[in-house]
Amino acid sequence: MSAPRVVVADDQALVRTGFRMILSADGIDVVAEATNGAEAVDAVRRTRPDVVLMDIRMPHLDGLEATRRIVTGPDGPRILMLTTFDLDRYVYAALSAGASGFLLKDVTPEQLTAAVRLVRTGDALLAPAITRRLVERFARRDEAASAVHRDLAGLTPRELEVLRLLARGLSNAELASRLSLSEATVKTHVARILGKLQLRDRVQAVVVAYETGLVSPGET
Numbered sequence: 001m002s003a004p005r006v007v008v009a010d011d012q013a014l015v016r017t018g019f020r021m022i023l024s025a026d027g028i029d030v031v032a033e034a035t036n037g038a039e040a041v042d043a044v045r046r047t048r049p050d051v052v053l054m055d056i057r058m059p060h061l062d063g064l065e066a067t068r069r070i071v072t073g074p075d076g077p078r079i080l081m082l083t084t085f086d087l088d089r090y091v092y093a094a095l096s097a098g099a100s101g102f103l104l105k106d107v108t109p110e111q112l113t114a115a116v117r118l119v120r121t122g123d124a125l126l127a128p129a130i131t132r133r134l135v136e137r138f139a140r141r142d143e144a145a146s147a148v149h150r151d152l153a154g155l156t157p158r159e160l161e162v163l164r165l166l167a168r169g170l171s172n173a174e175l176a177s178r179l180s181l182s183e184a185t186v187k188t189h190v191a192r193i194l195g196k197l198q199l200r201d202r203v204q205a206v207v208v209a210y211e212t213g214l215v216s217p218g219e220t
Contacts, residue, residue: 004120007032007047009040009063010055010082015105019053019112026113035059037066044070044077050120053103055082056094064094071098071200078119078201096211100201152212154196160214162189166202167209 006028008019020030032043038061040054052070054063063081070076081094081102094102100119103112152160165175175186190202199205209215 003027003029004051004116005029005031005047005049006116007034007040007043007049007052007077009034009037009043009052009058009066011035011058012055015055015082022109022112023116026109028113028116037061037063037069040066041069048075049077051116052077052079053082053116054079054094054099064097067094067099068097080115080119095203096207098200098204101203152197152208152214155193159189159193159196162186163193163205163209164215166190166193167206167215 006023008016008023008030010016010019016033016035020033023030031047031049034040034043036058037054040052040058040063041061043049044052054067056063058066067079067081070079076098078100079094079098081099082105083102084105101115103115107115152163155163161179162175165178170178172183172186172190175181176183179186181189190205193199193205194201197205197208199208
């Protein structure tokens with residue numbers, strides 16, 4: 001597999017430079033930088049990257065709206081939101097809009113490069129415990145407030161069980177152990193869930209599980 005192609009979008013030059021140095025040192029190709037959301041959207045159209053590191057708070061056009069515009073295009077990149085807060089309401093909105101996960105800006109170089117490589121593959125549930133807390137805190141039940149709507153009627157009982165456990169932050173290995181299945185079988189179930197619900201990745205599956213009421217906030 002070729003090196004991941006990345007766009008870094010952040011209004012702080014030091015952040016962009018630091019991320020570029022870290023990614024380049026690990027063989028990841030930074031194909032463009034952007035100082036605001038509008039530049040990020042343009043850079044994605046020009047360079048067709050695999051992953052975008054997207055700051056949430058930027059001038060002119062913020063990362064949330066930029067994410068919405070990018071994911072509506074065909075074959076869009078995976079988007080990792082960058083934030084200084086692990087429970088930011090805008091992060092939840094970004095996940096609902098189609099972002100594949102989020103990172104705190106104080107991640108280590110190793111965590112940053114690993115996250116880019118991971119999200120490129122589509123296995124995008126980063127920091128499961130934090131992501132789960134985020135969804136639990138900001139998920140809304142009423143239909144008008146929900147950002148994602150899906151009908152779960154097409155899922156089998158086993159797929160519903162897998163989705164329920166996935167939404168609680170379990171990894172494929174943990175799912176396999178809990179359900180007495182092989183990891184390969186779990187991956188097949190997850191792939192079928194994403195396909196039936198027309199979801200990009202596991203993060204959106206978590207959002208759907210909460211917004212449809214399959215899993216309740218605070219449920220253990």
